[in-house]
Amino acid sequence: xYSEKVMExxxxxxxxxxxxxxxxxxxxxxxxCGDIMKMYLKIEDxxxxxxxxxxxxxGSAIASSSMATELIKGKTIDEAMNITNKAVAGALDGxxxxxxxxxxxxxxxxxxxxxxxxxxxGVHIDGLEDFDPTDDPHDHH
Ligand code: FES
Numbered sequence: 001x002y003s004e005k006v007m008e009x010x011x012x013x014x015x016x017x018x019x020x021x022x023x024x025x026x027x028x029x030x031x032x033c034g035d036i037m038k039m040y041l042k043i044e045d046x047x048x049x050x051x052x053x054x055x056x057x058x059g060s061a062i063a064s065s066s067m068a069t070e071l072i073k074g075k076t077i078d079e080a081m082n083i084t085n086k087a088v089a090g091a092l093d094g095x096x097x098x099x100x101x102x103x104x105x106x107x108x109x110x111x112x113x114x115x116x117x118x119x120x121x122g123v124h125i126d127g128l129e130d131f132d133p134t135d136d137p138h139d140h141h
Contacts, residue, residue, distance in 0.1 A: 001096055002059075002060075002095075002096070003092060003093035003094055003095075004093070005063075005067075005091075005092045005093045006059070006060065006063045006092045006093070006095065007063075009062070009063035009066040009067055009092065010059040010060075010062050010063045010066075013062055013063070013065070013066035014066045014067075014069060014070050015051055015052050015053060015066065015069035015070070015073070016052065016053065016054065016066075017040075017052040017053075017054070018038075018040055018052055018054065019040035019041070019042050019050060019051075019052050021042075022040035022041055022042060022052075022113075023041055023042055023043040023117050023120070023121065024040075024041040024043065024113040024114055024115075024116040024117025024118075024120065025038065025039070025040050025041075025113055025116050026038065026039040026040075026041075026108075026109045026110065026111070026112030026113030026114070026115070026116060026133070027109075027112060027133070028105055028108040028109050028112050028133050029105075030057075030101065030105055033057070033058065033101075034057075035055070035056065035057025035058055035061050035102070035105060036055070036056045036057060037053065037054070037055045037056075037057065037061060037065055037105050037106065037108075037109040038053060038054045038055070038109070039051065039052075039053045039065070039068075039069070039109040039110060039112070039113040040052045040053070040113065041113045041114070041117060043077070043117055043121075046076050046077055047074065047075070047076055047077075048072050048073060048074065048075055048076075048077070048080055049074070050073070051069045051072055051073050052069070053065045053066070053068075053069050053109065057102070057105070058099075058102060060095055060096075060099040060102035060103070061102040061105055061106070063092055064085075064088050064089070064092065064095070064102050064103040064105065064106035065105075065106045065109060067088050067091050067092050067106070068083065068088050068106035068107070068109065068110055070091075071083050071087065071088065071091060072110060077114060077117075077123075077125055078126070080110055080114065081110075081111070081114065081125065081126070081127045081128070083107065083110060084107055085100065085103035085104040085106065085107040086103070088103045088106050088107060089103040108131075108133055108135070111128065111131045111133070112131075112133040114128060115128050115131060115133065
C-alpha cells in the first residue's frame with residue numbers, strides 16, 4: 001500500500017523541529033482527521049535557507065511534510081510556491097488515493113508559512129492572493 005519512500009520518510013523524517021527565529025511559520029490542520037502541521041522557514045534574499053516542521057498526524061502526513069521540507073530547502077520563494085501536493089506525493093513515489101489529502105496538508109503548510117513571512121516582512125508573494133489556510137483539504141483532490 002505504501003511506497004518504500006513513504007515508509008522511509010515516515011521512519012526517518014528529515015528536518016523535524018522548530019526554528020526559533022523563523023521568518024515565517026505555517027500552521028495548518030485538517031478538521032476532519034484532526035492532523036496538524038507546523039512549518040518554520042528561514043528566508044534570506046528570497047531563498048529558503050532552512051526549514052523545519054512538526055507534524056502531529058498520520059504517517060502519510062509525516063512523510064509528506066518531511067519530503068516537502070526537502071523539496072523547498074535551498075529553493076527560492078517562487079520555486080517553493082510551485083510545489084504542489086502532487087509533486088510531494090510524486091517525490092514519495094505516490095500515496096494511496098485516500099491519503100492524497102495528507103500531501104495537501106504539506107502544500108498548505110508551505111504556503112501558510114510563506115503567507116506569514118509575506119505579512120511580517122511586507123514582501124509580496126505572487127500566488128498567495130487566493131490561498132486560504134483554513135480550506136478543507138478533503139474538498140479538492
Ligand atoms: Fe489526515 Fe493524513 S489522515 S493528514
